[in-house]
Amino acid sequence: MITLDALKQYGANTAEGLARCLKNETFYLRMVGMALADKNFDKLKEAMDAGDARAAFSAAHALKGSIGNVSLTPIYEPVCELTELLRGKDAPVPGAEALAERIMAAREKALSL
Amino acid sequence: MTGRRTEEKAAELDRQRIGKIPDHCLSGSEAAFSGRRLLLVEDNIVNMEIARLLLTQAGFAVETAENGQAAVDMVSASEAGYYHAVLMDIQMPVMDGYEATRTIRALDRRELAEIPIVALTSNAFREDVEAARAFCALGHKTRLIGLRRAFGAIKRL
Numbered sequence: 001m002i003t004l005d006a007l008k009q010y011g012a013n014t015a016e017g018l019a020r021c022l023k024n025e026t027f028y029l030r031m032v033g034m035a036l037a038d039k040n041f042d043k044l045k046e047a048m049d050a051g052d053a054r055a056a057f058s059a060a061h062a063l064k065g066s067i068g069n070v071s072l073t074p075i076y077e078p079v080c081e082l083t084e085l086l087r088g089k090d091a092p093v094p095g096a097e098a099l100a101e102r103i104m105a106a107r108e109k110a111l112s113l
Numbered sequence: 114m115t116g117r118r119t120e121e122k123a124a125e126l127d128r129q130r131i132g133k134i135p136d137h138c139l140s141g142s143e144a145a146f147s148g149r150r151l152l153l154v155e156d157n158i159v160n161m162e163i164a165r166l167l168l169t170q171a172g173f174a175v176e177t178a179e180n181g182q183a184a185v186d187m188v189s190a191s192e193a194g195y196y197h198a199v200l201m202d203i204q205m206p207v208m209d210g211y212e213a214t215r216t217i218r219a220l221d222r223r224e225l226a227e228i229p230i231v232a233l234t235s236n237a238f239r240e241d242v243e244a245a246r247a248f249c250a251l252g253h254k255t256r257l258i259g260l261r262r263a264f265g266a267i268k269r270l
Contacts, residue, residue: 021163034158038157061204065157065159069163
């Protein structure tokens with residue numbers, strides 16, 4: 001089971017995430033689990049594999065909200081970068097693939113906590 | 114999550130789902146919003162649950178819809194005054210917040226068409242600003258605001 005200490009060591013801003021959840025640790029950790037299960041991770045991967053920049057932007061933009069709300073910084077930062085990189089783009093963009101891989105790797109690391 | 118629940122059942126489900134909130138976290142403003150029911154429209158479950166937590170702790174009864182079409186359906190089927198206001202996410206599948214607001218504003222029943230709608234966003238990018246301008250043009254009771262400022266706005270509605 002994921003813990004606050006594990007999240008802190010992972011690099012999450014747990015103080016910020018907890019504050020957003022009215023300092024309810026049980027609730028915050030449940031939200032972290034839900035954010036990591038966000039279907040937009042799969043949508044992002046599918047879009048990147050298909051070279052669909054618009055769909056990838058949409059998925060990254062959605063992740064920005066849920067991941068940002070629970071302050072999972074190691075995922076949030078590359079999500080923000082990728083969102084900006086893909087904004088308004090219709091075709092694959094250099095650097096997007098590497099950012100997507102960073103996002104997925106950070107997610108896998110969080111899931112293993 | 115869609116569908117209508119009674120205020121008591123909704124509050125009980127929220128308590129079960131959220132668990133005990135530490136006393137020092139309670140806002141103390143429950144009396145100000147007690148009895149007011151909001152329709153929270155949000156497609157992302159994490160965003161919805163956090164918003165619901167904050168709103169419930171503030172004393173609101175909260176019902177939810179996962180997209181704009183569900184929101185339109187719930188508002189259309191409601192009695193006048195059932196919802197104090199609608200909190201609307203903008204970017205959603207099926208029907209976005211802008212389209213949902215436009216559709217609600219076009220309802221035949223005036224008391225429903227004029228329901229206060231507050232669009233929730235933390236975005237500040239050009240297309241969001243443009244959407245915000247279009248959103249606010251849908252009526253004097255339509256506002257664009259971040260959730261933290263929403264409480265004051267809802268109180269003034």
